[in-house]
Amino acid sequence: MLFDSHAHLDDKRFNDDRDEVVSRAASGGLAGILNAGADMFSSARAVELAAKHDIVWAAVGIHPHDAKDAREDDYARLAAWCALPKVVAVGEIGLDYHYDFSPREVQRAVFVRQLALARETNKPVIIHDREAHADVLATVKLEGKGLTGVFHCFSGSVEMAREVLKMGFYVSVAGPVTFANARKLHEVVKAVPLERLLVETDCPYLTPEPLRGRRNEPANVRYVAEKVAGLLGMEPATLAKATTENTKRLFGIK
Ligand code: NI
Numbered sequence: 001m002l003f004d005s006h007a008h009l010d011d012k013r014f015n016d017d018r019d020e021v022v023s024r025a026a027s028g029g030l031a032g033i034l035n036a037g038a039d040m041f042s043s044a045r046a047v048e049l050a051a052k053h054d055i056v057w058a059a060v061g062i063h064p065h066d067a068k069d070a071r072e073d074d075y076a077r078l079a080a081w082c083a084l085p086k087v088v089a090v091g092e093i094g095l096d097y098h099y100d101f102s103p104r105e106v107q108r109a110v111f112v113r114q115l116a117l118a119r120e121t122n123k124p125v126i127i128h129d130r131e132a133h134a135d136v137l138a139t140v141k142l143e144g145k146g147l148t149g150v151f152h153c154f155s156g157s158v159e160m161a162r163e164v165l166k167m168g169f170y171v172s173v174a175g176p177v178t179f180a181n182a183r184k185l186h187e188v189v190k191a192v193p194l195e196r197l198l199v200e201t202d203c204p205y206l207t208p209e210p211l212r213g214r215r216n217e218p219a220n221v222r223y224v225a226e227k228v229a230g231l232l233g234m235e236p237a238t239l240a241k242a243t244t245e246n247t248k249r250l251f252g253i254k
Contacts, residue, residue, distance in 0.1 A: 001031035002225055002240045003247040004218040005172055006092075006126065006152045006200035009035050009056065010045035013204040013215055022053050025218040030055060031244045032253065033218045034200075036092045036126055036152070038063040040074055043081065050086035057253060059089035059126050067110035068102035075117055082121035088251040090118040091126025092152060095139070098131040108139065115143045124250055125149035127169075133160055140167060150250060153202050157184065158191045165196055170250055172198035175206035175216065178227045189231050198250070199224045199243045 004025070014021055025033055035050065036059045037043030043060035050058035060081045062070050081087050093114040095107050102110075118125045125147055129136040133156050140147075150170040154161065161171055171192045177185050189197070201208075201224065203216035208223035222236075229239035247253070 001029055001244055002199065002221050003031045003244040004033045004201050004203075004221040005150065005198040005243075005247045006174070007033050007035050007203050007218050008038065008042070008205075009033065009049055009203075009218070010037075010042045011204050014217075018049075021217045021219075022056065026055050028219040028222070030218055030221070032057060032247070034059060034088065034126075034247070034251065036089075037061050038092060039066040039069065040077065043078065047081050047084060047087060050084075056086075057251065058084075058087045059091040060087055061089075061091045061093045061114055061126070062110055063092055063128060064094055064096040064107040064111065065099060065101040067107045070106075070110045070113075075113060078114070078117055079121055082117075082123055088123065088253060089126050089149070090114055090121070090123045091149070092128040093125060094128035094130075095132035095136050096128060096130040097135075108135070111139060112143045115140070115147060118144075118147055118149070124252075127151050128153075130155065133157075137163055140169075148250065150198055152200060153206065154185070154188060156188070158187050161188045161191055165192065170196050170198050170246060172200050173224060173228055174200045174202045175208035175212075175220075175224055177231075178209040178223055179212075180209075186231055189228055194232070194239075194242050195246060197228070197243055198247050199228060199239075 046058035
């Protein structure tokens with residue numbers, strides 16, 4: 001039983017068949033799907049989807065891309081959602097210096113504000129880090145004291161993974177682990193203790209091999225898990241059991 005620890009079912013690319021995608025995941029044996037919010041609208045949709053589907057849980061938060069649109073009263077709304085039973089994390093939050101869709105100082109301010117929100121609401125965080133490794137690590141170290149969470153779709157080095165583990169955080173691996181040029185990520189997978197590893201799709205993005213080029217969906221998390229199990233020389237069922245237990249432990253899912 002696998003758990004897709006990071007999906008965007010609220011994305012418009014699922015508008016025509018969202019219920020079928022969820023049923024396909026359930027009938028394919030997924031234990032759960034955690035739908036991450038990216039802005040206020042998608043966070044609201046994540047909350048709705050979690051209320052509608054037994055196997056869906058929600059995270060709410062403002063992605064660095066959308067940090068420029070964050071308003072002061074958004075934080076009270078995020079906090080109110082965090083009180084709902086199926087809202088299990090603040091995310092995704094972080095820094096994205098690849099696209100720089102929001103000015104960096106705004107990204108940092110909104111990130112820090114949401115780390116504080118996670119502390120106030122006693123939730124773990126889901127961290128997005130793209131080409132901002134040093135600043136994300138420094139910010140979490142300084143402003144994330146007492147917090148736990150996951151670095152989703154991990155793209156850093158083994159050294160960075162060790163820092164993340166030292167802070168008590170988890171490392172989540174997505175479709176890129178199946179790509180031909182993923183040597184660095186393969187080394188990371190081997191360096192992370194099994195009890196700190198999660199798997200995810202980040203769908204509809206990052207479709208794993210052998211389906212690359214198509215829209216991604218939660219059922220495809222098995223391709224990520226099979227690749228990771230192969231790298232670790234373990235049975236896919238063993239990897240599935242461990243990563244699902246890790247996801248439930250981190251997010252307090254019964
Ligand atoms: Ni995402």
